[in-house]
Amino acid sequence: MRPRASDLTFSVDRRRAARSLALALLWFLLFAPIAPMADSSAEGAADPQAPGTPPGSTIDVVIRDGMLTLDARDAPLAEVIRRIGEVGGFETVIAGDLSTPVTHSFAGVPVKDGIERLVGDITRVVIYAPSAGEAPPPLKELRLYAVAAPDVGDRGPGVSASVDPDILAELEDPDVGIRIEAVRKLSRLNGAVVVDALAGVLRSDEDSRVRARAATALGGFADERAVPALETAVGDETQSVRIQALRALGRVGGDRATRILGEVLLGGSDVTQRAVAAWGLGRDGGEAARSMLTAAAADPSSMVSSAASRALNNLPRSE
Numbered sequence: 546m547r548p549r550a551s552d553l554t555f556s557v558d559r560r561r562a563a564r565s566l567a568l569a570l571l572w573f574l575l576f577a578p579i580a581p582m583a584d585s586s587a588e589g590a591a592d593p594q595a596p597g598t599p600p601g602s603t604i605d606v607v608i609r610d611g612m613l614t615l616d617a618r619d620a621p622l623a624e625v626i627r628r629i630g631e632v633g634g635f636e637t638v639i640a641g642d643l644s645t646p647v648t649h650s651f652a653g654v655p656v657k658d659g660i661e662r663l664v665g666d667i668t669r670v671v672i673y674a675p676s677a678g679e680a681p682p683p684l685k686e687l688r689l690y691a692v693a694a695p696d697v698g699d700r701g702p703g704v705s706a707s708v709d710p711d712i713l714a715e716l717e718d719p720d721v722g723i724r725i726e727a728v729r730k731l732s733r734l735n736g737a738v739v740v741d742a743l744a745g746v747l748r749s750d751e752d753s754r755v756r757a758r759a760a761t762a763l764g765g766f767a768d769e770r771a772v773p774a775l776e777t778a779v780g781d782e783t784q785s786v787r788i789q790a791l792r793a794l795g796r797v798g799g800d801r802a803t804r805i806l807g808e809v810l811l812g813g814s815d816v817t818q819r820a821v822a823a824w825g826l827g828r829d830g831g832e833a834a835r836s837m838l839t840a841a842a843a844d845p846s847s848m849v850s851s852a853a854s855r856a857l858n859n860l861p862r863s864e
Contacts, residue, residue, distance in 0.1 A: 602646070606632045611683075613659040614652040622647045625663060626689065629656070635684040640741045643667075643689065656684060664689060672717050688713075688745065690738045708738050716746055724755045732762035740766055744774035747790075753783035760786060764793030772801050779805060779818075788821055795825020803829050807837040810853070819844075820852035827856025835860055 602620040606613070606628050613633075617625045623643035630637035633656055649663060657671060672686040690708075708731070715727035728746060731739050746759040760778050763771040771793070778790035791809065794802040802825070809822040823841055826834040838860070841853035 604628050608633050608656060611656060612653045613656045615659060616650045618648050618650075619646045620648075621645065622663065625649075626660070626687070629660065630687060633684060636686045638686065638688040638745065640688075640690045640737065660687065688742075690741065708734060708736070708742075713742055716742060716750075721752050721755060724750065724752070725758050728755065728758045728762055732765055735766075737768075737770065740768050740770050744771055747774045747778050747786075753781070753786050756781065756783070756786045757789045760789035760793050764789070764796040767797060769797060769799045769801065771797055772799065772805075776801075776805050779809065784815075784817075787815075787818055791818060791821040791825055795821075795828050798829060800833075803831065803834055807833070810837055810841050810849070816846045816848045819846070819849045823849065823852035823856045827859040830861055 602624075603616065603618045604620045604625055605616040608614075608629075613629065615625070615629070621644045623639050625647060626639065626643070627637050647663065651659065651662065654662075660671075667689055671684065672688075690713075712727050712730050715723050715730075718724055718727070724746075728743065731743055740763065743759045743763050747756050747763065750756050750759065756778065760775060763775060775790045775794050775797070778786055779794075781787050781790065791806065794806055806822040806825045806829075810819050810826065813819045813822065819841070823838060826838055835857070838853045838857045842850050842857060844850045844853065
């Protein structure tokens with residue numbers, strides 16, 4: 546039986562329709578605009594699964610117009626604080642263990658208030674950036690001190706194992722005299738919080754008098770945690786700070802301090818600093834210090850050679 550003309554026409558039409566549909570689909574795939582993917586790194590927001598977040602934890606941070614929105618679940622407190630700092634554009638300094646997982650969720654609160662909710666009674670110092678009448682002023686730095694102060698030891702009368710948060714706050718006072726007095730108060734205390742706070746002052750205070758006092762205070766602690774800040778201060782722009790940092794390194798001692806003092810003594814260009822470095826090495830008593838001082842005793846500079854010779858005489862005689 547031969548197919549009817551109407552059947553042939555219907556078959557051709559179906560083939561044409563299928564071909565047209567295929568061409569339309571191909572055109573769509575090649576030329577249709579592709580919708581952009583959502584950008585999770587948009588300003589003021591943090592990726593909840595960013596690197597550093599432990600498996601099973603989430604940290605979602607949004608800061609807009611000084612207001613903080615947070616959704617943190619089973620995340621280490623230190624990581625939550627660091628993420629807030631990243632999004633808010635301020636530095637975070639954490640001393641001690643803040644690895645305890647926390648779960649917090651709130652929306653639209655001032656950044657400082659949100660941080661206070663998170664850290665509770667942990668000692669903190671909040672530093673604000675200069676502002677042109679902004680309310681509240683933008684944060685510049687947040688320091689958290691989650692360190693238990695060790696036993697007081699024999700630092701002398703008037704020593705306390707705890708640090709009054711008001712003293713730490715005074716370190717950021719606009720009045721230079723108040724900051725210097727705060728350094729003096731800290732120099733009579735003890736513990737990791739004190740050393741860390743003084744090191745922060747030495748690194749960042751804008752006034753050289755305050756930095757010099759902080760370096761002197763750090764020299765009163767037999768604590769090698771002070772050495773990195775003192776090493777940086779050896780290159781300070783102000784001579785008085787450099788000198789006090791070298792003196793402090795001599796008092797603190799240790800292998801790293803000896804190396805720094807030796808580099809200044811044998812390779813420095815300022816004879817006063819080199820002489821102070823010789824004095825510091827004279828307190829060491831080790832063979833490395835003795836070797837450096839012996840070399841410096843023949844230095845062309847009479848100031849350096851005299852200081853090195855006196856320091857050698859102060860060293861215990863080798864048997």
